[in-house]
Structure formats: C-alpha cells, structure tokens
Amino acid sequence: MTSHTKLSGGSHPPRARLDRIFHSLEGALGTGMVLSAKEVLETYAEDDSGFGAFQPDFVIRARNTQDVSIILKEASREGVPVVPRGGGTGRVGGALAVYGGIVLSLEKMNRITAIENENFLARVEPGMILEKFHQSIEEAGLFYPPDPSSLDSCSVGGNVACNAGGPRALKYGVTSNYVLGAEFVLPDGTILKTGRSTVKGGAGYELHKLIVGSEGTLGVITGITFKLVAKPSHIETALITFPTARAALQSSQDIMKSGILPRSLEFMDALSLAAARTKVPRQLPETAGGCLLVELDGSSADTLLEEMGRVAEICDKHGSGEALVAQDEAQRRDLWTVRREVAPALREMHPCRVSEDIVVPRAALAGIVDELQTTATKHGIKIAAFGHSGDGNIHVTVLYDEPTREAADAACTDTLRLAVKHGGTVAGEHGTGIQKVGALALEQSAELLEFQRGLKKYFDPAGIMNPGKVVAI
Amino acid sequence: MTSHTKLSGGSHPPRARLDRIFHSLEGALGTGMVLSAKEVLETYAEDDSGFGAFQPDFVIRARNTQDVSIILKEASREGVPVVPRGGGTGRVGGALAVYGGIVLSLEKMNRITAIENENFLARVEPGMILEKFHQSIEEAGLFYPPDPSSLDSCSVGGNVACNAGGPRALKYGVTSNYVLGAEFVLPDGTILKTGRSTVKGGAGYELHKLIVGSEGTLGVITGITFKLVAKPSHIETALITFPTARAALQSSQDIMKSGILPRSLEFMDALSLAAARTKVPRQLPETAGGCLLVELDGSSADTLLEEMGRVAEICDKHGSGEALVAQDEAQRRDLWTVRREVAPALREMHPCRVSEDIVVPRAALAGIVDELQTTATKHGIKIAAFGHSGDGNIHVTVLYDEPTREAADAACTDTLRLAVKHGGTVAGEHGTGIQKVGALALEQSAELLEFQRGLKKYFDPAGIMNPGKVVAI
Structure with missing residues (x-):
C-alpha cells in the first residue's frame, strides 16, 4: 500500500x-x-x-x-x-x-435475465463474468464495448461499481455510457429501481448515473440494464514500434487529430515492452523505445484499410519501425497478447510495485511520460508506463525493491501531482477504493470532499x- | 397545464x-x-x-x-x-x-472560456446560446452533437439542466454524454468544481452526472466542460414518405436492425405532416400517412451512399413512396425544415394543445403510435405524433378545443400510462419540470420518489x- x-x-x-x-x-x-x-x-x-x-x-x-x-x-x-x-x-x-x-x-447472482435484440439492451445480474456476457451478447449479433483487462474474471457489477473502461473505451466510452438502469439496494434494505430501459429519458434525478462508480459505498447493485450497440463487422489491428516513447505518443496524438477514431489506441513504453517480451513468443525489436497498438472497427473493410494506411503514414512521419498488421483473428489475438501481458509480466518481474492509474488531457501525454522518467531518476526507482494513450489514460507502474519503498511512495505522489498539474485526474478506470482516498484531496476541494461525505x-x-x-x- | x-x-x-x-x-x-x-x-x-x-x-x-x-x-x-x-x-x-x-x-454568462482542439473539449458559461456554440465549435473543426429544436435560442446550461437531446442523439447520445465536468453553486453559496477535463476518470462520486438533468433544483450550474468529437466530413439526408405511420415506423425499426446507425432517424405522422405542409413551400404528397427523415454521417462518401441505398431498399419493402435525397446543403436544410416546422405549425393551428414527450423501447413504437390513435378516438380529440423514432422518443401532441380540455388531460394520462406499460418513460428529453411531477409516480416507486426528495x-x-x-x- x-x-x-x-x-x-x-x-x-x-x-x-x-x-x-x-x-x-x-x-x-x-x-x-x-x-x-x-x-x-x-x-x-x-x-x-x-x-x-x-x-x-x-x-x-x-x-x-x-x-x-x-x-x-x-x-x-x-x-x-x-x-x-x-x-x-x-x-x-x-x-x-x-x-x-x-x-x-x-x-451466484450471475444470470442474464433478458437480451432484447430489437431494443439493443440486456438485463443482467451483477455477478455475471464480463467475458461470458460479451460472448452471449455477440452470439446475439450485438456488442457490449467495455473491456477491462480482467474481463475473464471480473464481474459486470464490479465494472459498474468502479466505472470500468478498457481499450475499446476510446471509441465507445466507459461503463457509465452503457448503464440505462439499475436495481439497487439501499443500506437500510430498501430495493430501488433507478433509471430506465430506454436510451433517452429524464424522469427525476439521474440516480443510476451516481451509482455507477460508487464502489459499493452507497448500496449494492443487484441488477443492471445495459445498452448494447451493433456489432461492428470489420476490425483492423496493427502493432507499430517506435524508436522512443515520445515518438509513439506523438503519433498517437496525431492519429487522434486526423479525425480517425480507432476503437483502441494503446501505448507501451520500453520497460513495458521489455516485460512483455519475457512472456510473448513474438519477437519485438530489442531497440524499440515505444509501441502503439492501433485497432479500427466499422462496417466497411475498404474504409478501414484506407484509414489504417493513413495511420501508417502518420506513424512513419515520427520514424516508426516495424508495423505488424493482423491478417486474421488468430494474429489479432497475438498482437493483443503483447499488450495484455504487460501487466502480468511486470507483476512477475517486480513483486514490489505500485500501480497508479492516471488520466490527463491527451495533448499533455507525451510531456508527462517524459516527466515520469525524470521522477524515476530523481527517486532512484523504475517506472513503466502503458495504457490507453488515445484517452490520455496511462497505467503508471512504479517498480521498486523493498529498501526503496519510501522512494516508490514519493514517486507515486509525484505521479498523481503531475496528473493534476496537467489538468488530469488521480483515478482513471480503476476507481478510488482505499488506494486513492487520500489522493482525492490533490484534485478536489475540501468543500467537494465534505459534500461527498455528506x-x-x-x-x-x-x-x-x-x-x-x-x-x- | x-x-x-x-x-x-x-x-x-x-x-x-x-x-x-x-x-x-x-x-x-x-x-x-x-x-x-x-x-x-x-x-x-x-x-x-x-x-x-x-x-x-x-x-x-x-x-x-x-x-x-x-x-x-x-x-x-x-x-x-x-x-x-x-x-x-x-x-x-x-x-x-x-x-x-x-x-x-x-x-449574461455566455462566453466560451476555452476551446482545446487537441483535447477535444470546450469550457463554456451556461448562458451561451447553443447555436452559437455549435458554430464556434465547428469553426474549430470539431463537433458538439446535441441539437434540441430550440437550438437558436436555448442555452447550453439549460441543455445540461434538462439533459437535452435532439435528432442527432440517436448516433451521438444526449447532453449527459458530453458533460465532463461542471462548476456548480450549492444553495448555500458554496462553489464546487465537479467532474474533470478528461473523458475517463473516476475520482470520488460522479456528482456531475447527477447534476445533469436536475433542472436547477439542486443548485446552479455556472460553468461546463464539454467533450467534443471530430466533425464528420460527409452527410447524406433523405425524406421518405409512406402510405401509413405504421409503415414508416416499421421501416425505422428495420433500419436500426440492419446495423446502420443513422445520426438522425425522425418520424412524422399524417397530422404532423399536414401541419408542416402549411408552413413549408415544398410539396409533400397529400396521401402520405407517415414520413421518415433519415440522415447519415461519416468520413466516407461512398460508405454513406451505399448505406443510404440499403435504407431505400428497406423502406421500399414497406411500400415507401417518394424519397427526396438532398444534393447539397441548401436542400438538406429544406428537408429539415419539414421536420422542424411540425411543432410551430401545430402550435399555430391548435392554440389548445399539450405536448407530452415519451420514450419507449424501440420495438414497441409502431404499436404505440397505433394505440395513440385509439386513445384519440376514445376521447374525441386529435393526437399528432412525431420525433426521434430511432430512439423510441416520440413527441405526442394532444390537440383540443377549450370545451374538450378534460378529454385532453385524460388522453395525456393515457399516453403516459401507455409509455410505462411498454417499458418506457414519461419524460424523454424535455425533463420533469412542473409538468411531470405528478406523472413520475406512474413510473417510479414511492420509495424511489421519497429517496429523491431526501x-x-x-x-x-x-x-x-x-x-x-x-x-x-
């Protein structure tokens, strides 16, 4: 801690x-x-x-x-x-x-109680595992976008409780964008049905929106009505390496400025790549100082190919190296494995680590990742940065040995201050929990904290x- | 009232x-x-x-x-x-x-205080007129989607207060999807800054989401941080007539089921069209029993043309008549004039009218519009229905003469009960105000209402x- x-x-x-x-x-x-x-x-x-x-x-x-x-x-x-x-x-x-x-x-409350194809919605109990929910929804020809990395074991209720995101949040938004309504039990045992079964609506207060992200501190979610969207018919995925983290992040920013909206735009720095390399058979060039995973989706293969071509041009301007473009679903999964293995690999290599989850306005990202390395040097520890660069949401992992624990804590505080200084937030998609309770004061006024306590x-x-x-x- | x-x-x-x-x-x-x-x-x-x-x-x-x-x-x-x-x-x-x-x-608090192009956000004071905001944002090459019909005179603060929608909400969502943060004054004078400047984030409670839709009953919004999106480069618009309202609504539903997501999918029934005909020079066939206005947007003209072709095929299966496809911006505005003039024309023709704003799960829509005509016949009054069929959001306008006021009130209650019976809501994009305070109980439990009062x-x-x-x- x-x-x-x-x-x-x-x-x-x-x-x-x-x-x-x-x-x-x-x-x-x-x-x-x-x-x-x-x-x-x-x-x-x-x-x-x-x-x-x-x-x-x-x-x-x-x-x-x-x-x-x-x-x-x-x-x-x-x-x-x-x-x-x-x-x-x-x-x-x-x-x-x-x-x-x-x-x-x-x-044990893990059933889908309804999928209404024509209305693009599903009703589900909170204990449903997200990956199983994805499968059921996609079998019905629909799509539920939020995809935090723990999707094979996290529950949809937990996703609502912490307003989970994931790589696809860039195009599709986080969990709160999909919660139409909730069954919610107040601490005194009263069962409330809040929200609705329609995308639009505004009867009374938007109570269901407040329940999203409340992490079980206001009551217990016992049922959720999720909005669904049409399943995109085509996906294009590419893994692109860069000589430096900065070049990768500048490319990320330029892709977003081009008007193309990838469904995912993921960044990994050199340390994250070095960790992933220990787990993944695929050879990533040893010299890569940064990497982007770009995924586009839509209803037209031609449009996606044209857009991916523009992405490659943008990256080329920033000196990109090898670009691996998935030719089929198996290759697509392989490319994602690089990204998905970063966190587990860092965990195995560095039993002592703290993971911070910050978000900053996108334009500030390249500068911040540089500043993080300055922070690491200052405290004599290592910092790995990876995550959702399109959203400005970076998972900063502070790696330390037992004797440098205090330095790691200080680096974490610096990281959070850095996020706030650049107009960002101390908590991205993991929530506040016990980890960020103290850090909220870096971002929010005493009056706001007091009001929330009330x-x-x-x-x-x-x-x-x-x-x-x-x-x- | x-x-x-x-x-x-x-x-x-x-x-x-x-x-x-x-x-x-x-x-x-x-x-x-x-x-x-x-x-x-x-x-x-x-x-x-x-x-x-x-x-x-x-x-x-x-x-x-x-x-x-x-x-x-x-x-x-x-x-x-x-x-x-x-x-x-x-x-x-x-x-x-x-x-x-x-x-x-x-x-008087009507300034844009910042447009951050690279971060896709704008900060604005609540009194800013929406249309002016649209113009400024689009001049900056970006896009702010919510577009209620009063856009030339409504304010963005009012939009946030009632969680406004509009035709483009179908693809892009309502105001709440764009509010990242707010400056908000509590009734005791305390100034709070809630939310954030980033799309993702979850520090503390999602208080800014609760403020959206609270209609000035919880405090006063004095500043808003809006998320923006990339401006779509291409738009295709078509006005398609049908022999019956049901045929139009079934087409609307089939378009949504096809996987195409129009930015707007608007419906008008015969009475709404008759009203519009008094205001618009364009000749709509006198025999049309219903009409759809379909608008697609995106980054590829070819994709849009292909999609509009599929829309035409779907409508053809339901016996559609004339389809007017806009060839330029002026024609596009002309087609929208038909839709935009419905409400003012109904108002002029029928000084005695009540407008209800209901939403139902989309699949229920065609049936409900039929049931509304049964309701009208039962009460000896007229009902016009038009609005955002893609969202299931219909503006039901009850037209009456002074002596039939009671019948009109009864028809309104029937309309709201009908919405709730089909899993819908009594308040769509206009809010609760004083009009729906009593009607909330049709939809929400006594416990939920009591909790909201607290x-x-x-x-x-x-x-x-x-x-x-x-x-x-």
Whole structure:
C-alpha cells in the first residue's frame, strides 16, 4: 500500500454484535448461508490490488435481491460493515474488508435475465463474468464495448461499481455510457429501481448515473440494464514500434487529430515492452523505445484499410519501425497478447510495485511520460508506463525493491501531482477504493470532499457500506 | 397545464422577507442589479411550456459565479425561491417562478472560456446560446452533437439542466454524454468544481452526472466542460414518405436492425405532416400517412451512399413512396425544415394543445403510435405524433378545443400510462419540470420518489432551489 492508503472511515465491530448478526442472518437466510470457516474467509480476504489480506468475519454468497436486502437491513441495524464483492479483480482495494464484517459476494447472482435484440439492451445480474456476457451478447449479433483487462474474471457489477473502461473505451466510452438502469439496494434494505430501459429519458434525478462508480459505498447493485450497440463487422489491428516513447505518443496524438477514431489506441513504453517480451513468443525489436497498438472497427473493410494506411503514414512521419498488421483473428489475438501481458509480466518481474492509474488531457501525454522518467531518476526507482494513450489514460507502474519503498511512495505522489498539474485526474478506470482516498484531496476541494461525505451519509446513515473506500468518513 | 401539473413544494415568500433580500442583494451586488420593474418581471414570467405567466418578485442577471454564490447564500438565509433560467425555452415549465421569488437569469454568462482542439473539449458559461456554440465549435473543426429544436435560442446550461437531446442523439447520445465536468453553486453559496477535463476518470462520486438533468433544483450550474468529437466530413439526408405511420415506423425499426446507425432517424405522422405542409413551400404528397427523415454521417462518401441505398431498399419493402435525397446543403436544410416546422405549425393551428414527450423501447413504437390513435378516438380529440423514432422518443401532441380540455388531460394520462406499460418513460428529453411531477409516480416507486426528495433536501435544506419542479417537496 502506498502512503495514500492510510485507512480511515470505520472500525471493526465488537464480537457481541457479530455473534448477534450471525444468528439473525442464519435465521433469516437459512442455515449454512453465513460462512465463517477459516478457508472461506481467507479466500475472500484479498483482491487484485496487492494491498494484503483483510479477513472478513463472515462471507455470504447472496442468491437473490431479497438476500441482499435482508443482509443490509440487519447490518444497518447492528452497524456491521458490508463489503460487496464481484470477481475480486479490483486494483484499488475496493473489495477488501478492511474493518472486517461481511463480505457480500454477488458471484451466484450471475444470470442474464433478458437480451432484447430489437431494443439493443440486456438485463443482467451483477455477478455475471464480463467475458461470458460479451460472448452471449455477440452470439446475439450485438456488442457490449467495455473491456477491462480482467474481463475473464471480473464481474459486470464490479465494472459498474468502479466505472470500468478498457481499450475499446476510446471509441465507445466507459461503463457509465452503457448503464440505462439499475436495481439497487439501499443500506437500510430498501430495493430501488433507478433509471430506465430506454436510451433517452429524464424522469427525476439521474440516480443510476451516481451509482455507477460508487464502489459499493452507497448500496449494492443487484441488477443492471445495459445498452448494447451493433456489432461492428470489420476490425483492423496493427502493432507499430517506435524508436522512443515520445515518438509513439506523438503519433498517437496525431492519429487522434486526423479525425480517425480507432476503437483502441494503446501505448507501451520500453520497460513495458521489455516485460512483455519475457512472456510473448513474438519477437519485438530489442531497440524499440515505444509501441502503439492501433485497432479500427466499422462496417466497411475498404474504409478501414484506407484509414489504417493513413495511420501508417502518420506513424512513419515520427520514424516508426516495424508495423505488424493482423491478417486474421488468430494474429489479432497475438498482437493483443503483447499488450495484455504487460501487466502480468511486470507483476512477475517486480513483486514490489505500485500501480497508479492516471488520466490527463491527451495533448499533455507525451510531456508527462517524459516527466515520469525524470521522477524515476530523481527517486532512484523504475517506472513503466502503458495504457490507453488515445484517452490520455496511462497505467503508471512504479517498480521498486523493498529498501526503496519510501522512494516508490514519493514517486507515486509525484505521479498523481503531475496528473493534476496537467489538468488530469488521480483515478482513471480503476476507481478510488482505499488506494486513492487520500489522493482525492490533490484534485478536489475540501468543500467537494465534505459534500461527498455528506452524500454518502444520506445514503448510508449507519456507515456500513464498504467503509474506508472512495470518501472515507 | 394538464392534470399532472398540480403545484406543490413551496409557497410565496412574505413581503417582509422579499424587502429584506432586495436590500441585502442590492448592497452585495450593486445598485440596479436586482430588477423589479413590471415589464422586466413580465418578460421573465413565461417559458415555452405554454403553462401561463408566473411573475417573479425579482429578476437578477448574474454576471459571474460570485454573483450566483451571493444570491443563493442570501436566498437560503431568507428562504426565498430562486429559479435559474437560461433561454426560457423549456417545455415542462422548469423556468417558471411558480412561487415567485428570484428569477436568476444566466443569459449574461455566455462566453466560451476555452476551446482545446487537441483535447477535444470546450469550457463554456451556461448562458451561451447553443447555436452559437455549435458554430464556434465547428469553426474549430470539431463537433458538439446535441441539437434540441430550440437550438437558436436555448442555452447550453439549460441543455445540461434538462439533459437535452435532439435528432442527432440517436448516433451521438444526449447532453449527459458530453458533460465532463461542471462548476456548480450549492444553495448555500458554496462553489464546487465537479467532474474533470478528461473523458475517463473516476475520482470520488460522479456528482456531475447527477447534476445533469436536475433542472436547477439542486443548485446552479455556472460553468461546463464539454467533450467534443471530430466533425464528420460527409452527410447524406433523405425524406421518405409512406402510405401509413405504421409503415414508416416499421421501416425505422428495420433500419436500426440492419446495423446502420443513422445520426438522425425522425418520424412524422399524417397530422404532423399536414401541419408542416402549411408552413413549408415544398410539396409533400397529400396521401402520405407517415414520413421518415433519415440522415447519415461519416468520413466516407461512398460508405454513406451505399448505406443510404440499403435504407431505400428497406423502406421500399414497406411500400415507401417518394424519397427526396438532398444534393447539397441548401436542400438538406429544406428537408429539415419539414421536420422542424411540425411543432410551430401545430402550435399555430391548435392554440389548445399539450405536448407530452415519451420514450419507449424501440420495438414497441409502431404499436404505440397505433394505440395513440385509439386513445384519440376514445376521447374525441386529435393526437399528432412525431420525433426521434430511432430512439423510441416520440413527441405526442394532444390537440383540443377549450370545451374538450378534460378529454385532453385524460388522453395525456393515457399516453403516459401507455409509455410505462411498454417499458418506457414519461419524460424523454424535455425533463420533469412542473409538468411531470405528478406523472413520475406512474413510473417510479414511492420509495424511489421519497429517496429523491431526501436527496434534494440534502442539497437544498432551505428548499429554495426551483421549488415545485422535478420532485416537489
């Protein structure tokens, strides 16, 4: 955990209360529903943030919305923390039971309840795994764009909770662009249906939009109505190397200025490429200082070919080297493997690392990636940068050895300050969680933070919902 | 006003308080800033809803955010209503001072403060007229899609307040899709900057998303950061007539199912066409029972031509008649005039009319337009239907003579019930205002309404912000 992750906003409930809620929930939900075996608690103690293990007191795998309602109502009465959990793939510690209490897993609520082809929408339970959802939707000839890298194990409810993005967000937008409505359980157990089944509409407040990104701190999402779009019939993908990171980023910026809107425009710096090279059979030139993965989609193959030609010309002006253009789906997957393996490879090579997820206005990106290297040199550590350059969203991974932990923390703070200085934000597509609670003050005023804490209290007067996350109280 | 517009949620402040706030605001803002001349009050007494005149006690044309902050702070202290106002073009009575108090006009805060071409964003004050904003953005080679029909006189702040849409929303989405961040003054005078300058981001709660569509009931928007997109280089527009409304709507649905995504797909029924015919020189066949206006845009002329060919084939299968395809910009404007003149022509022909703005899942549309005619026959009145068929968003205009007012009200209620019965919503792109306050209960549960009233109270404990609108307290 970095220096930004000092815990605040809750406390571990006393044993007597835990015993009481165990009995009342067993009574209401049925024997065997409230799990407290050590191995179960351990399974739900960690997430993908690497922030360590926080063992809950109980784990409950909700079967339906009624279960969720009962659990929240009892927890509100007893003041016991409830931590909603999907796939546990979060990077900011949002699913960690930092004050114990109940981990409320939504994994069993994982059905698609409707796909309405003609209306371009789907209704789904929160525990549905994103990749399975993609498959079902595409089999129906439609398309659900958000594609965070954890798509084989993250849940759609988790995606909504942290407003997930992914490479295709460049053209298609993030999760919030696809949430038409939600079934949502308030901390007192009240079940609300917010939003609607239509793309347009404005009856009352846009409550469903506020629930997106609230990371389980305002209540629990138990159902989602997603907007879908038509499945694009053609895709073109190319991996293009550059002598320097700057040349890659300037090309990225020039592609965006050309009027072409790729569905993905991904950047990797030299360190990210070096990491990927350890995992991928494909040979990337050792000399590459930066790389872009460009993917276009649309309904006309000719248009895409013409656009990819223009992309190649733009990159050529910045001295691009080899360009690998996928000729079929297998090759397309191969090219993506380079990009997808960056994070796992960095993780394996550097057990000590902190991953920051910043966004800056696109024009500032090339300058910032240079400044990051200055930051790394200053603190005597290494920084890898990769991610969604088209969006200005870069995953900055600070790599360190145990003795340089303090230097890494300082580099993280510098990174976040850098993002804010250039008009950006400290949290991109991973959310706030416990990681960025302290860092919010770098970006937001004391008045805004205070107002959000009050808003949280309006939703959750008992303070049970995922305490310590987003705006810790 | 229909039966849905019973006023509730406020009261006219007593004279003593008004006198006090007049003096304190004159002191704080300067002499001559707080207007109370009869002709000024009358100018700001009505909006485009046709719900009548509600004279405020004062009108203040704010010069800047500080003015807004001072006004709200004083008004909160004195419990005097504040009604924010942009262009006054709202259709649901959102800008009416139904309990008197202060009309806070943002018309003088009308500057674009920044256009950042490379970052595809613009910063703008709320009083900026939309059409002027469009012009400035397009001159910069960029594009801001939302285009409600009042674009020559509505303000961008009003667009954000009611989450405006327009014909291009089909492809590009409504206003909320373009609001990255907002400067927002809370009713106690606190100035908050919410959201961000980047497309992606998730630090804290998505407060700016909640402010969109809140119609000045939670505070006052004093600045907006809009996302922009690349300006499409090619446009194709066609006006296609059909023997029946049903044939037009079935074609609309089949176009959407084909995978083609027009930027606009507009429908007019026979009555709407008859009205338009009185205003437009162009001859539309007298026999047409329905009509579609289809507009495609993109970066390739060839692709658009091919797609328009497919559109024509689809329409042909449903027995389409004449198709007028614009050959240049002037002809394109001519075709749009047919669509744009429907509402003004209906207004002139039928001084007694109520306009409802419903949305239904697209597949239900053809059936609903038929059911609307059954409703009209049942109540002995006329109903015209037109609007954004691609989105399922139809403007239902109930036409009546003074003696049939009750029948018209009943037909309106039937219309809203019909929308909800088919999974739709009672409020599309015009907002809730005072018109739909009562109708919300047709769509939303008592718990959800109560929760929204509490949310409003959290923002506005003194109850001064645009009382009687959205969720009347």
